[in-house]
Amino acid sequence: MNRILLYFSFICTVGLACCTRTPDEKLFVFEDNGLFGYVSESGDTVIPCMYPFAYTDTIKRIGFVAEGNGKIVCLDKKGNKLFNVFKYDNGPDYPQEGLFRIIDEDGTIGFADTLGTVIIPPSYKFAFPFKDGKAKVTYEGQSVSNGEYAVWESSSWTFIDNPLLPKEN
Structure with a gap:
């Protein structure tokens, strides 16, 4: 009886492994x-x-x-x-230093990692990608058309640290 149960258990386990991703x-x-x-x-x-x-x-x-x-x-x-x-160059934003920009329904920008985890929730009006451990961001401003392109203008830019990188003391 134990052999039959063991055999049945083995068949079920192998069958499930073949049928599931x-x-x-x-x-x-x-x-x-x-x-x-x-x-x-x-x-x-x-x-x-x-x-x-x-x-x-x-x-x-x-x-x-x-x-x-x-x-x-x-x-x-x-x-x-x-x-x-976030759209960039007619496609999704490129990961920089492990993060890419995301955008909520209100157009506010944040950052996610390449595993799909939101690392910095959307809270910025404008945000540039990370470079050398920092990203230039602002909570207010306007987008001004400059011919074919738009330029972000703000009087209150600041920099944030990349939370994925080790902090320097």
Whole structure:
């Protein structure tokens, strides 16, 4: 009787392992009728084709897609929307020193890490990427059109430290 239970337990465990995705399994982009989604390595649809553009071809932890309203969103491997991503150069902001800019519904800027964790919640009107351990930020100001580009103007810029880097004494 014990052998039968052990054998049954082994078969169930192996069967479940074959039918479930592992946490480190990658997802791959696919397109259907002009919309993008993601499939697992075994070919199962994990994130249905519902996005007009995919910025990430392989999701290891997080991916970036465009919504129909033009916003860029960060998705986890289950397809959950984590936050909106700051647009830069017609795509998602580039990570600098382990952080990239995110933006809330009010247009306020913060920072997230490359694992999808919000490190600095959105609270700044304008924020530049981190460089040499600092980011230039402000709580107030205006965006002024300068021909093809816009320039951020504020009389109260300050610098914040990158919380991912060790502090110097």
